[in-house]
Structure formats: C-alpha cells, structure tokens
Amino acid sequence: MSQLQLTAAGGRVNPDAWVRTVRSSWQNAGHRMTEPRTRVLERIAGYTTPFTAEQLYADLQADGHAPGRATVYRTLEQLHTEGWVARIHSSGLDTGYIASWPGHMHHLVCTNCGVVVAFEGCFLGDMMAKLASETNFTIDGHLLQLYGRCIRCQRV
Ligand SMILES: [Zn+2]
C-alpha cells in the first residue's frame, strides 16, 4: 500500500528550493536555462494559490520585461509535462496550475482561500488492481484532488 506523506515543506513549495531544483534538473537534461525562462520559474514559485496561464503572463508583464507569450506557455507546458507544475481543478474558470514535484503527488485545495497543500502517494493502488481484474480494464493512471477548508478558513 502506498504511504501518504506530506512533502518536506509541509505540502508547500519552498520557492527558492523549487527554482534551484528545476534549474539543475533542466541543466542536467541539457536544456538551456535562459533568463526569460528563469523569470517564468521565479514567478511560478511565488504563487501560493492556483494561477492560470493568462494570469502568469499578465503578472510577468506587470513585473516589466516580460518574456514572450510563447515562451511563457511553452515553459508552463514543459513544467506540467515533467511534473513540476500540477493542474488544479476548481469549479468554473480556467484550469489553474501550482508549483509541485514530479512523482505520485496529489493536492488538497481550500475552497475558501485557494491555498494548495501537496501530499505524496494515495491508497488507490489496491482498488485499481481489484477494479482492473473485475472490469478487464488496463488502468494506466488516476486523478485525485481533495477540497475543503484550511485551518485558517475554518475560523472565519
Ligand atoms: Zn483557506
């Protein structure tokens, strides 16, 4: 059975550590770390609640010297593909993203303030094996996101 585990930073991304880790991972993979791409990383690391691609682009523009829209979207897409950014589903509006870690990650989302807490692993593995044998499906993956209220919002 998988073990549920909060990430080292209590489920939140430590912005500096996240930027450093993504940078070294990309450098090890032979990707060029350009200045515009670094600015995108630093902006993403600063969000504590889900952001949309358009919001990210607008915030980078507000910072001044924004990278081109294509760079922003391509960088975000690559981060998502590699697991450095997770998609967060909320009722309505566009798909939100939040900085995360590659691996078996799931997220708790506060429906009041939007804060996101990541945890690693889940207990769906056994159920999937049972379902696969009962339905003759080959199950390749799963989506799981939990929502509720964080401790601060419970007091409001
Ligand atoms: Zn909250």
Ligand SMILES: [Zn+2]
């Ligand atoms: Zn899972």
